Amino acid sequence: MNDESSGETTYRTSQLQRGLALASAASLLLVATLRVTGDRPLWELSFVSFALTAGLLLPATGYGLRARIRVSEQAIRKTRPLWNDNTVRFSEVRRAHLPLTEEGLWLYTDSDESPDLTVEAQSFERFDELACQVIRRLPSGVEVSDPADRLDGYPCGDEATRRSNQT
Numbered sequence: 001m002n003d004e005s006s007g008e009t010t011y012r013t014s015q016l017q018r019g020l021a022l023a024s025a026a027s028l029l030l031v032a033t034l035r036v037t038g039d040r041p042l043w044e045l046s047f048v049s050f051a052l053t054a055g056l057l058l059p060a061t062g063y064g065l066r067a068r069i070r071v072s073e074q075a076i077r078k079t080r081p082l083w084n085d086n087t088v089r090f091s092e093v094r095r096a097h098l099p100l101t102e103e104g105l106w107l108y109t110d111s112d113e114s115p116d117l118t119v120e121a122q123s124f125e126r127f128d129e130l131a132c133q134v135i136r137r138l139p140s141g142v143e144v145s146d147p148a149d150r151l152d153g154y155p156c157g158d159e160a161t162r163r164s165n166q167t
Helices: 015-037 047-066 127-137 158-165
Strands: 008-012 068-071 075-079 086-089 095-097 104-108 117-120 143-145
Touching: 008 127, 015 047, 068 127, 075 117, 104 127, 117 127
Parallel strands: 095 143
Antiparallel strands: 008 068, 068 075, 075 086, 095 104, 104 117
């Protein structure tokens, strides 16, 4: 989804994540209905087990339906319910990494620290477009490592591919 007025692109969670969230919500609704009606399910449902089940299913539902990544001209912002929002300004990025073991994007503002922002490909829609958009907006001195050469298969154009091959 593009917001032309602000130059910002929004990426929602993937269909898989949204489907799992809806399944979590349906499960929670079923458990709540069984609890309220007093019908005895196959297992004994105490208030504590109901509270624990709800405590696990609500965050999963919220994450699957409400998590977003917004990419603007200056920054990338990851918003998730029940977690702090995470914003990284492109001017502060020192290193970008597309990991070998999983498809994703990790952004570092300090070279020796853990990633300041991670995006997992299976969690967000149109990941290839998102990765290309972020790589294109990074300053020219940023180290981009792509040991699996995934950028070659993304619709980035030659600029992003050249940047990853320079490192």
